[in-house]
Every structure is written in structure tokens, then in C-alpha cells.
Amino acid sequence: MALNLYYHPLSSSCWKVLIALDEMGIAFEPRFLDLADTGEREMFLALWPTGKIPLLVDGTRVVPETSIIVEYLSRHYAEPDRSLLPREPDANLEVRLMDRVLDLYAMTPMQVVVADRLRANHERDPIAVAKARETLAMVYGLLERRLDDRPWMAGERFSLADCTAAPALFYAATIVPLPATCHRLGGYYERLLQRPSVARVLEEARPYFQFYPFREALPARFLPAAGG
Ligand SMILES: N[C@@H](CCC(=O)N[C@@H](CS)C(=O)NCC(=O)O)C(=O)O
Known part of the structure; x- marks a missing residue:
């Protein structure tokens, strides 16, 4: 199942995860999010009540918070030599x-x-x-x-x-x-x-x-x- 990333291209926190995905060569489905749109905002708040982007959704698993997202991707999807968190x-x-x-x-x-x-x-x-x-x-x-x-x-x-x-x-x-x-x-x-x-x-x-x-x-x- 595809990894979905809710994001906006201007958002600094979203850049952090986009850069990480790119560095680790991990494919994902970009979900452009307009938080000013009431419908999109409600849908998003139901997923993660802080309303903060980015948000990673991996099947039924919702992964919030940029540092946690990068760690999750490093553990579950990165080739060992491309992980962004050292083992040592x-x-x-x-x-x-x-x-x-x-x-x-x-x-x-x-x-x-x-x-x-x-x-x-x-x-x-x-x-x-x-x-x-x-x-x-x-x-x-x-x-x-x-x-x-x-x-x-x-x-x-x-x-x-x-x-x-x-x-x-x-x-x-x-x-x-x-x-x-x-x-x-x-x-x-x-x-x-x-x-x-x-x-x-x-x-x-x-x-x-x-x-x-x-x-x-x-x-x-x-x-x-x-x-x-
Ligand atoms: N601690 C959060 C911060 C995320 C964050 O601040 N995202 C901003 C965009 S850069 C946001 O969602 N702002 C929308 C809002 O606060 O309504 C993380 O690292 O994921």
C-alpha cells in the first residue's frame, strides 16, 4: 500500500520530511493539503487533531511529527546505508x-x-x-x-x-x-x-x-x- 504524505509545498516542516524521503529514495503519494479549505481541514483534523502538517499515513497507521516520521521511514523503508539516523x-x-x-x-x-x-x-x-x-x-x-x-x-x-x-x-x-x-x-x-x-x-x-x-x-x- 502506498505511503501518503499530506503536505504543502511552502511549509518548512513539510520540507524536512520531503528532503528525508528524497535522500532515502522512498516513493510516496503526495497529498497536497489546503488547510484554508473547510472540508479538507475537517478531514485532516479527523486524522490528526493538532492539524499540523506534514502527516504520513501508511495504510491504517497515522504517523505524525516530522522527527518521528523520518525515524519511522528510516526504520521501516530505508536501505540500511541510506538511513538518516546512525545506528551507533x-x-x-x-x-x-x-x-x-x-x-x-x-x-x-x-x-x-x-x-x-x-x-x-x-x-x-x-x-x-x-x-x-x-x-x-x-x-x-x-x-x-x-x-x-x-x-x-x-x-x-x-x-x-x-x-x-x-x-x-x-x-x-x-x-x-x-x-x-x-x-x-x-x-x-x-x-x-x-x-x-x-x-x-x-x-x-x-x-x-x-x-x-x-x-x-x-x-x-x-x-x-x-x-x-
Ligand atoms: N512539531 C510539528 C510542527 C509542524 C508544523 O508546525 N507545521 C505547520 C506548517 S510548517 C502547520 O501545520 N501549520 C498549520 C497550523 O498550525 O494550522 C512537526 O515537527 O511535525
Whole structure:
């Protein structure tokens, strides 16, 4: 039975799983989800009440939460040499640590600022936004130190942590630019963008970037083609 992935091409969390699927070479049925559509939203909430995307459905099994989805796919569908979670316990812990750091201190504050920008003026929360911006600046410094001379976020091999880093840093950099002093982070970010699995999600998202509230801060090379 086919693996179904409910997703939207602009969603950072969905990129994390799309990149993982691509890296592991796992075939799936893409289910484009429009949460603004009442019917689709009700159907989706019946599957998973948080209403958060992406969501993997494997036959009768519903698999939510990006890190769990990637771990599930790694265990049940990946060829052993393509798994995104190392078997060796300490290497595995490092991947999971960096996945948590990126989700909690890059992805989440980035989403706080984006969600705030989408609200009406009187519903905005400048204190939460300032705190989220501070967290992004903090995590850039943390990542710069942690990267040391690693090519990828958790070591020599591309892993779950890089699947998280790509969307988190791509969107976070439109809110708080990566500091020029963070040389390792800057080099890593460029390596990520050139990774074919990452380039593919960027390409699929390109027609939707016009709906991104910080679109003016997107790197010009990712903007929709003029007239397109
Ligand atoms: N912790 C969740 C976060 C997923 C998440 O934040 N998804 C966003 C899109 S990037 C979403 O579904 N937003 C819709 C909403 O909150 O209504 C995960 O890792 O799966």
C-alpha cells in the first residue's frame, strides 16, 4: 500500500520530511493539503487533531511529527546505508540533539515571527517576536561553534539534523540574516542549498513564495520568475 504524505509545498516542516524521503529514495503519494479549505481541514483534523502538517499515513497507521516520521521511514523503508539516523548510539544521539536544537531554537522561533506577521496589527505580539529574533541570533552562534569542521550538521554524513536545518535556516535567514562572522554556518548553509534534495523542495516551493510574508527578504535566486 502506498505511503501518503499530506503536505504543502511552502511549509518548512513539510520540507524536512520531503528532503528525508528524497535522500532515502522512498516513493510516496503526495497529498497536497489546503488547510484554508473547510472540508479538507475537517478531514485532516479527523486524522490528526493538532492539524499540523506534514502527516504520513501508511495504510491504517497515522504517523505524525516530522522527527518521528523520518525515524519511522528510516526504520521501516530505508536501505540500511541510506538511513538518516546512525545506528551507533553516540552518533545517533548527536543527530537527535541537533534535530531538537534546530526544531526548538530555529524552526519554532522562525514560525513565531512568520505567524505574527500574518496577523492583523492589533493581534501582533512584539515581545514574543523580539524574543524569537533573539533566539535565532543565539542559535546561529551555537551552530557556528557546533559545526566546527564538520561538513554536515551532526558529522560526516547527511542526516535527519540536516533535513531540519535546511528549511529552518532558509526561512530564519529571511528574518535574522546569518551573520557574516559565522563563516562555518555560512558555508554549511550554501552546501545545504546545493544539495539536490534541498534544491528540489526549493523549486517546488518557488511558485508559492509570493505568499510568504517575508518574500522581500528571500534571496533573489529563489524568487518566482518575473511574470510567473
Ligand atoms: N512539531 C510539528 C510542527 C509542524 C508544523 O508546525 N507545521 C505547520 C506548517 S510548517 C502547520 O501545520 N501549520 C498549520 C497550523 O498550525 O494550522 C512537526 O515537527 O511535525
